[in-house]
Amino acid sequence: MEKEIIVRRATKTVYRQGDTIIKQFIPDYPKSAVLKEAFNHALAEEAGLNVPELLDVKETGEGWALLIRAVEGRTLAQAMEEEPEKLKEYMEQFVEIQSEIHSKTCKQMGRLKDKLNTQISSLRDDLDATTRYELHVRLENMKPHTKITHGDFNPSNVLLGDDGKVYILDWAHAAIGNASADAAMTYLQFALEDQEKADLYLKRFCEKNDIAMQYVQKWLPIVAAAQMTKKHGAERDFLTRWTQVVEFE
Secondary structure (H helix, E strand, O other), rough: OOOOEEEEOOEEEEEEOOOEEEEEEEOEEEEEEHHHHHHHHEEEHHHOOOOOEEEEEEEEEOEEEEEEEEEEEHHHHHHHOOHHHHHOOOOOOOOHHHHHOOOOOOOOOEEEHHHHHHHHHHOOOOHHHHHHHHHHHHHHOOOOOOOOOOOOOHHEEEEOOOOOEEEEOOOOEEEEEEEHHHHHHHHHHHHHOOOOHHHHHHHHHHHHHOHHHHHHHHHHHHHHHHHHOOOOOOHHHHHHHHHOOOOOO
């Protein structure tokens, strides 16, 4: 059966083959990372979140792959692009879904704070010792929480199923931690593409969850540094500038 390419990234290619989505990782991609994503996917499902069914994790001869049951529908990103007049309505739905994720907890998931500390420490060639120290101290002073955080929550990872259900995709970066850190990551992803959407998102998230906007903003330098480990070029330059912001008005 022929494979239809959905998206291609540096470390993976996502195909559709019949009723199955195949997330094929490159041959030297760590087996442990693939198994961790599969584990997080299963934990999210067990926590009561709606995710597509994980069918298999296997070595295909081209590297490790996740096999996931295909769901007919469109992503929230597609909906926002196709119906810009409904942006506020879709953003409300987007924030509702993220808040539902944050309402869950899971002892088996890794800690977000540990992950962020490791990512900041890895930036020796990009951030000087003083900046890294300030980011570590800021992170240490943030309130510890045990909420499920998605880690890559953006409209392309929300699928509006033709069956009327909403599915949350891509659990590679999930961890337990502070919901405002997750919101800061989402804000930065919007800001990389569209500042107006970023501002609308942050306003709605803070209103929905009764969180001061300034508190989410305090997370921005920390998560910007973490995102630097995944980005290149102009996006990386954008994030580097955010790591230098110490306080906000």
